Amino acid sequence: MNINFKTLIVLSCVCMVLSCAKDENTNPEPTYQHEIPLDEAKEAYVEGMMAVKEVVQQIFFEVLQDPELNGNFAQESIDSRTDCPEITDLNPDAFPKELSFDFGSGCLTTNGTYAEGLIDVFMTDKLSATGMEMRFTPNPGFKMQGNRISFSSSNGMFTLNYRGSSSADLKKYDLDVRDLQVIDEEGYDVILNNMTDGHITFQDVNENNEEMGLIGFADDVAYIGSTNMNITNFKDENLNVTQFTPAKVDLTCNCPKSGEALITDERGREQHINFGNNFDCNGMILVDLQEVECR
Numbered sequence: 001m002n003i004n005f006k007t008l009i010v011l012s013c014v015c016m017v018l019s020c021a022k023d024e025n026t027n028p029e030p031t032y033q034h035e036i037p038l039d040e041a042k043e044a045y046v047e048g049m050m051a052v053k054e055v056v057q058q059i060f061f062e063v064l065q066d067p068e069l070n071g072n073f074a075q076e077s078i079d080s081r082t083d084c085p086e087i088t089d090l091n092p093d094a095f096p097k098e099l100s101f102d103f104g105s106g107c108l109t110t111n112g113t114y115a116e117g118l119i120d121v122f123m124t125d126k127l128s129a130t131g132m133e134m135r136f137t138p139n140p141g142f143k144m145q146g147n148r149i150s151f152s153s154s155n156g157m158f159t160l161n162y163r164g165s166s167s168a169d170l171k172k173y174d175l176d177v178r179d180l181q182v183i184d185e186e187g188y189d190v191i192l193n194n195m196t197d198g199h200i201t202f203q204d205v206n207e208n209n210e211e212m213g214l215i216g217f218a219d220d221v222a223y224i225g226s227t228n229m230n231i232t233n234f235k236d237e238n239l240n241v242t243q244f245t246p247a248k249v250d251l252t253c254n255c256p257k258s259g260e261a262l263i264t265d266e267r268g269r270e271q272h273i274n275f276g277n278n279f280d281c282n283g284m285i286l287v288d289l290q291e292v293e294c295r
Contacts, residue, residue: 034288035269039188042273042287044233045241045263046255046295047147048192049224051182052175053249054113054144055136056160056200057222061111062087062101063127069097070127084109097123106143111251117142132162145254152181152191160200172201175224189234195226201246221250221257240264253281255294 062085063069084107090098099121103109106116118139125132136158138149150156156179163172175198182190201223225246231239240263247259256275263271274286278294285294 034271034290036263036265036271038271038287038292040233040235040237041239041263041265041271042292043188043295044190044231044239045229045261045273047182047184047188047190048180048229048231049247049256050249050254050295051144051147051149051180051190052158052177052192052200052224053222055119055138055149055158057249057251058109058111058113058115058144059101059119059121059134059136060127060202061109063123065110068126069123083107085115095123095125097121099123103142113144114146115142115144127162130162130164134160134162146185148181148183150181152179155179170201170203172199174198175200175226191232193230193232193238196228198224198226198229199246200224221248223248223259225259238266247275253278255281255283255285257281 085101085103088100088102090100101119101121103115103117106114108114119142120137120139122135122137123132124134127134138151138158140150142149151158157176158178158180159176161174161176163174165171175195177192177195177198179194180192182192203221203223223246225243227243229241229243231241233239242262242264244260244262245258247256247261249256255278257278257280259275261273263273272286272288275294277284277286277291283294284291286292
């Protein structure tokens with residue numbers, strides 16, 4: 001068989017093309033197939049957790065600025081606080097306290113949170129008293145960071161119970177949350193139905209709270225956890241959340257900076273979340289090994 005020079009060139013080009021195509025197919029770009037869409041699981045979990053964090057954080061900051069309420073957690077009244085919120089003590093001379101925190105039509109708090117509306121807080125004792133119970137009751141129209149926060153039923157509950165300090169820098173509270181509804185500005189609806197064995201632990205990172213007043217709390221972190229959490233997403237689907245490690249949150253970041261959880265929906269589909277990539281508050285987390293935006 002006679003093959004001329006031009007034929008050899010054509011055959012060589014064909015082989016090169018086929019070889020390149022084979023190499024491309026051998027190393028395809030990774031694709032991620034989420035069993036549960038991100039907006040049905042990840043977003044529901046994050047929004048529910050962050051709503052809890054923002055309410056507790058804000059009320060704690062207000063209470064910590066009042067020596068009559070904080071006990072020995074802070075020694076001085078903080079003169080730099082703004083008039084946001086306006087606080088009314090309905091039982092000024094004794095405990096239990098019935099406190100009203102009024103953010104009006106919207107204002108920026110001392111620690112940089114934008115809130116509006118009214119939330120009532122019941123305290124059985126000073127913040128540092130072992131056994132102290134704090135109960136939060138958001139009024140209709142109450143919002144934090146643009147999210148409307150309320151109870152979805154008459155059985156709604158949002159309480160903290162102080163269990164004492166396990167060390168000089170760790171203060172642990174039992175956390176009981178039921179039927180807490182969060183609706184964002186676009187109407188995305190999440191209900192945190194319950195938390196089994198819920199807890200929130202505050203850590204004074206530099207052990208500087210007493211010496212520096214409110215400024216000393218700016219570097220603190222909190223760990224929010226539970227053995228099981230049940231959430232209803234915007235499609236009215238129930239999600240069960242198993243936390244492998246608690247969600248670590250701080251004052252300024254609007255997404256947990258560490259923590260790991262597995263979400264399972266009603267059909268048995270799963271979604272794995274790891275907040276560890278957000279350790280420097282870059283806003284990125286891992287969901288089913290894919291890096292995505294936290295919120």
